[in-house]
Each structure stands twice: as C-alpha cells, then as structure tokens.
Amino acid sequence: MVPDSTLGNLTALWAARDVAGAKRIVTSEDSHVSIVKAGHILGLPVERLPVDASRALRAVQFNEDLSDAALVLTAGTTAVGAIDCLTEPRRAAWVHVDAAWAGPLRMTKHSALLDGTEQADSVAVSAHKWLYQPKESALVFFAQPDRVAQALTFGGSYLAQPNVGLLGSHGATALPLLATLLAWGLEGVRERIESDMVIAQRLADRVQVEPELQLWGQPRTGIVVWRPRKGDPLQLRERLQDAWVSTATINGEVWFRSVATNPLADPDRLVDAVLNAIGVRHTNSTD
Ligand SMILES: Cc1ncc(COP(=O)(O)O)c(C=O)c1O
CATH class of the missing domain: 3.90.1150.170 (Aspartate Aminotransferase, domain 1)
Known part of the structure; x- marks a missing residue:
C-alpha cells in the first residue's frame, strides 16, 4: 500500500527503471501529472503521445520500438475518464497501468473495460477514489512482486524490518480498507x-x-x-x-x-x- 497513486506510479516506474532497465517513459498527453513528476525524480525523460478524439491512446501508436521504455497506459484519465488501449500485445521493457480512478471497475459488470490490465507489469489504484476510503489510501500491484521487492527493499542496522518501497514510518493505512x-x-x-x-x-x-x-x-x-x-x-x-x-x-x-x-x-x-x-x-x- 502507498498513500496515493502519485506514489504508486512513482514506485512502479522506479521498478521499471531498476528491474527492467527502462530508460524513458512513454505515455499519453492526457496521463496524470504524477507520471511527469516520476520521470523528473527518476531521471527518465517522458515522451507524451497524442490522444485520439476520445482522449485515449490507440494501439497503432505503440508501433515504435519500446524495448527501452516504460509504457504508461491510463485506465480512467483524470479529465474525462478515458481508457487507453490495454489489450494490444506490445514489446515495452515495462508496462504500467495507471488505474488510479477506474481500476475498481474490474470488480463490477463493467470489468471488460479493463481487459488487458492483467498483462501489465504494474498497476496503481487509488483506494481513496472508487474504493471509498478516506485519504490517504492507494495500492500498487506488481506481476512479479518478489523480483520487485528485492530491487526496492532497503535495510539498515537500526531497522527491525527493512523498508520495502518509498515509505519509512507510516500509519496502518490498510486497516480502514480492510x-x-x-x-x-x-x-x-x-x-x-x-x-x-x-x-x-x-x-x-x-x-x-x-x-x-x-x-x-x-x-x-x-x-x-x-x-x-x-x-x-x-x-x-x-x-x-x-x-x-x-x-x-x-x-x-x-x-x-x-x-x-x-x-x-x-x-x-x-x-x-x-x-x-x-x-x-x-x-x-x-x-
Ligand atoms: C489517472 C490518475 N492517476 C493518478 C492520480 C493521482 O492519484 P492520487 O491523488 O491518489 O495521488 C490521479 C488523481 O486524480 C489520477 O486521476
């Protein structure tokens, strides 16, 4: 768990860089500002592709070689709730789905809107949006959690438990969600x-x-x-x-x-x- 999807996206892209060797981020012009922030923090240039009339990224736009890139697709854009094409097979070094808003639709009869999300390397979801939690509550999921945890875990002699991910001391955010x-x-x-x-x-x-x-x-x-x-x-x-x-x-x-x-x-x-x-x-x- 993370306090918000801003940190969920940052954590996912940190893994993209350190686990999969991503050297740049490719995303849509409508993706959330947290993707650009993550690029700045991680030292990864961010390339923003134009969206179609429905404000989504179409599959055809992924034709370029993405083998050195983290491709960030949005499931529920901030402005209009558009969903980028999630189903097309693609050869990016890492695929991250920012499902901060629309992720929980996967649990409903509208689940098919998120088809393809399961192919992603990472997915961020804000629980303080469509899981009705008080701020700050969000989740970041990884397809290969053990591999990612290894890369994102830091210990220290004074720590009873090593830190996994960005956070040090933090509250029991999972309790209200549970x-x-x-x-x-x-x-x-x-x-x-x-x-x-x-x-x-x-x-x-x-x-x-x-x-x-x-x-x-x-x-x-x-x-x-x-x-x-x-x-x-x-x-x-x-x-x-x-x-x-x-x-x-x-x-x-x-x-x-x-x-x-x-x-x-x-x-x-x-x-x-x-x-x-x-x-x-x-x-x-x-x-
Ligand atoms: C698509 C998208 N991604 C990320 C975020 C950032 O989420 P949070 O407010 O949980 O940091 C938002 C917030 O509006 C969003 O709409």
Whole structure:
C-alpha cells in the first residue's frame, strides 16, 4: 500500500527503471501529472503521445520500438475518464497501468473495460477514489512482486524490518480498507460502483435533453464532462459553490466535470441548479 497513486506510479516506474532497465517513459498527453513528476525524480525523460478524439491512446501508436521504455497506459484519465488501449500485445521493457480512478471497475459488470490490465507489469489504484476510503489510501500491484521487492527493499542496522518501497514510518493505512472490505464484501463494493455508473449515465442523459447544455461525450468510467452552451463555466462554477462539479480544460476549452463517487448525488438537482444559475427555467425540478 502507498498513500496515493502519485506514489504508486512513482514506485512502479522506479521498478521499471531498476528491474527492467527502462530508460524513458512513454505515455499519453492526457496521463496524470504524477507520471511527469516520476520521470523528473527518476531521471527518465517522458515522451507524451497524442490522444485520439476520445482522449485515449490507440494501439497503432505503440508501433515504435519500446524495448527501452516504460509504457504508461491510463485506465480512467483524470479529465474525462478515458481508457487507453490495454489489450494490444506490445514489446515495452515495462508496462504500467495507471488505474488510479477506474481500476475498481474490474470488480463490477463493467470489468471488460479493463481487459488487458492483467498483462501489465504494474498497476496503481487509488483506494481513496472508487474504493471509498478516506485519504490517504492507494495500492500498487506488481506481476512479479518478489523480483520487485528485492530491487526496492532497503535495510539498515537500526531497522527491525527493512523498508520495502518509498515509505519509512507510516500509519496502518490498510486497516480502514480492510474494514470496508469486510463490512461490505465484494458485492457491496460492486453495488456501489455500479450505482455510481448509473448516476453518471443519468446525468449524461439529462444533459443531452437540455437544449442549453452540451455533453462532451458519453461517460465511459463515471466521469461526466459537460457545460452550458453559453457563458463562462469557470465563473458559473464559482457561483455553484459546493455543487457536484469541478472543471477541466480540454483542447483549450473549459468544461464541467462531474465525478460519480457519491451514491447520494442527484443529477436532476445539479442540472436544475445550473439551469437556474444561467437564468433558464428548469423543467424537471426535484426540489
Ligand atoms: C489517472 C490518475 N492517476 C493518478 C492520480 C493521482 O492519484 P492520487 O491523488 O491518489 O495521488 C490521479 C488523481 O486524480 C489520477 O486521476
């Protein structure tokens, strides 16, 4: 366990460098900033490939020789929740899947979205996202844990146990996650994530029928990207206070971004609040 996927990604790329000899990182232009940070820390140049219209990396883009590279694929990009092509066989020195957001979908009926993840050398997942944990809680998985542990373990005469990975002293982060898994079981986690996916789709459907609103694209992993057709989304966001929206810039344009992690989130209420804020009389008020 690690405190967050930023450190999960760093740990995985550290292994890519020291276990597999990766000399560079190849990733998409939409991958998380933690990949660039890891490159800086590890002294590995980061090459960012362009994404397609759905903001994902397509298989055809991996044709170059990747035998000296760590290929980082994202399962659930931060801005729009896109999933890079995970299934194509490829010959990178190391393949890391940053599944910080969408990883837990593997436990649900949407599991096929993550097909190919099992071929990766490492996978990072944030438990404080779709495993409903308080911060700081994340996991990094390795296909060959023993080989990786050997490379990432450091001892010292004063240490009762050697340090595995980046952390020295740290809290018992696994306990709240263990408690959640024992209390809810796999079925409980699955139900909540699937319900979040339904909420995201309800929001997308409602946005699509409102003439004053624009949907960026169908949500793939519970992240809905949308905005009013007129007005400045940033200014509007400020007026909405604690509404269920953040913003993301895509191709230089600002959009609303609603991430489905709250089982109590009400899409109609949110859309009504936005329509009210832009001075349009709403149709489906639930207030
Ligand atoms: C795709 C992706 N990777 C990594 C991270 C970093 O995760 P954390 O906040 O757990 O450090 C995020 C966070 O938003 C993310 O969306």
